[in-house]
Amino acid sequence: MIVTLIGLAGSGKTTVGRQLARRLQVAFLDSDHILEQRLGCSIRAFFEAEGEDLFRDKEEQVIDELTQTGEGILSTGGGVVLRSNNRSRLHSRTKVVYLRSSPEELFRRLRHDTQRPLLQVADPLARLREQFAARDPLYRETAHFVIETGRPTVANLVNKILMQLELAVFKSDPKSVGSGIT
């Protein structure tokens, strides 16, 4: 099984995903990181040189490939839900967890960020509010579970996600509980 983490930039997808993979002893896949390796430059540099549309094409290819791999935790870029192909592939091929945070909380975490191209604007909080309004419905449509992040520790979030996944496995096969996530 692949578990995918989605949510706006700064919602904790990479940090939480890494810990989750460690706890479950499965591979950790970070689509942005894999994209940067393929593009041969940072996402910010790619956006500046080639523009967002081409970035989204490359992202769609990587998501298509990664969602067909066997097992692991997949952390995605915040804009992954903008393409309907990504939404349907993620939902049908993987278990999707939406890490949901308010724009204000994200701003608190990202106010010194220089790497996210879409946040290099005069008023990043306003941009985060716009992104939240546009994307929250798309994240909800794509997700199997929504986790409200608030300000808990990473370990706390990992536990919440594990509980949701166990519950899902239990609902689909009550006899499997105790055998771990498979």
Ligand code: S3P
């Ligand atoms: C983006 C988020 C980034 C990265 C790119 C576009 C977005 O990923 O994919 O800068 O559209 O919100 P993170 O969510 O990991 O910052």
